Amino acid sequence: MSEPGLFTFPFMQHAFLGCFLVSLLGGSLGWLMLLRRQAFAAHALPHIGFSGAAAAVWLHFPPLVGMVAASMAGGFFMGREQQGRGHPAQRDTMTGLILAASLGIGIWCLHEANEASSQTTTLLFGDVLGLDGPTLGLLAGLVAACLAGVALLWRPLLFISLCPSLAEAQGLSSTRLGQLFLLLAALAAAACAEIAGALLCFSLMIGPASAALKLELSPFRGIVCSVLGALLLSWGGLILSWYSNIPLPFWISLGGVGLYLLACALMKGKLPPSKIRKIHQN
C-alpha cells in the first residue's frame, strides 16, 4: 500500500489554508514595514503578542485573543511615542522598552498559569498542524480586516512613507498615520504568530519583503512579489517539513534569507556591463 499523500489529511489542508492566509498578510504588511524601516517593530510586535497570549492562557481565554490584544496595545504605544521621523533612535528605544516590559509580564503570566511547557512551546513556535476550523475562521476574519485597513490607508500611508515632508505640508500627520499602521501591523503579526510562532513570525514578514524591496519594484508589484515570496516560503516550508520532519519555522526563516540572496543575485545580473565597469572605476 502506498503512503497517503499530504493533502489527504484535513489537518494538512487546514495548514495550507492557514499558510495562505498569513502569507497574504505577512507579505504585504512586511513590505510596508520594511519600507518604513520598522524591522525592529516587526520583530517586537509578535513577541509582545506572545505575552498577551500567555496572559490569555492564564485567564483561560483563547491565546489568539490575547495575542491580538497585546500586540495591538504594543503597536498603539510604539506609534504614540514615535515622535515623527526626526528621532528614529527614540522610536527604537520605545520599541525596545515596550518589548522588554511585555516579555517580563509574559513570563510572569506563564508562571502563574502553571502550564508553561506545552503551551509556551506552541506559542513560541506556532502550531500550524493544529489549526482547527474555528481558528481558521478567526484567522480569515483577521486577514480580511487587516487588508481592508491597508487598502483604506494605502494612499496617505504611501505618501507619508515616500515623501514625508510633502505629505506633512499637505496636512497629513506622520504620528497618527504611523500609529494606525502599527495597529494593523500588530493584527498581522498576531495572525502570523499563530502559524509561524512568536519567535519566528517576523521572518515571514521580513524575508520576502526584503527580497521584494531589493528588486526595486513599484509598490504594487513589490507587494505582489512579497506575498508570492511568503506563499512560496510557507507552502514550500510545509511540504519540506512534512518530508524532512524539521519544524516549519526553520524552513521559513532560512528560506527568507535564501530569497534575499536570490534577489541580490538577480540585481547583480541586471546591471549592464558598462555600468559595472563604471562602478569599478569609481
Add this chain to the structure above:
Amino acid sequence: MKGAYLSCRGVSLQVGRHSILHHATLDLPLEGLTILRGHNGAGKTCFLRALMGLLPLRSGQLLINGRPPVKARQHCGYMPQKADDTAPMLPVISHVMACLKGTHWGIPLPNRTRQKAKALLEETGALSLAGKPLGVLSGGERQRVALAQTLANAPDLLILDEPFAALDPKSHEALLQLFARLHQRNGTNLLITAHGPLKTKNLPLPIREITLKEGTLHV
C-alpha cells in the same frame, strides 16, 4: 489664481533662540514670481515652513489669500530645500505617483495615476528618469523630480525653497521658462528663495524681490 497675496499681522516667528521675524505687519502681493532673498541662516526656510503651517508662529497671524496656512495649503505646492530620501530603492515614478491625491483615502486607479505622473515628469524634463530608483539620481536630477512632485496637485501657489540650487545653467533657463509657462497657462504664482543672480530680464511674468534680514521683511 489672480491677485494672490500674503498678509502678515504682527507676526513673530522664532526657532530655538533664533528670532526669524519680529512683529512683521505687511501685505505682499504674490502675483507672478516673488523671489525671497537673504543670507544663509536668515530664516528663509523657516519662513516658508511657517507659510505651509509646518512651523507655529510665536504671535500674530499669517494669511495666504485671506486664509490661515492650514486652510490655504491645499492649494499650495511646497518644495523643501532638502528633498526626502526615505525610500531610495523605489522607482522615481512611484514617488511622483504617491504625491498625486496622496491625502485621499483608498487605492487609486494605477493607470490614470501613472499617466499623470509621467506628464508631470515630462513637464520638468525628468521623464527619462521614471524607471530609475530614486536613490541613484544626481542632485540636479533629484531636484527636477522634486519639482514634479510639488506640481502633483496643480497648486495655485508654488512655494519653492532654492529650486535653482543644484541646476546647471541650461536647466536654470529651462526652469525659468517652466515658471513662465505655468503662470501663463494655469495662472500659477510662485514664491521662491534663491541666492545667485537669475536671468529674469525677458521673462513674461511679473517679478518682485523681497529680502529677509535681521527679523524684518524688506519689500
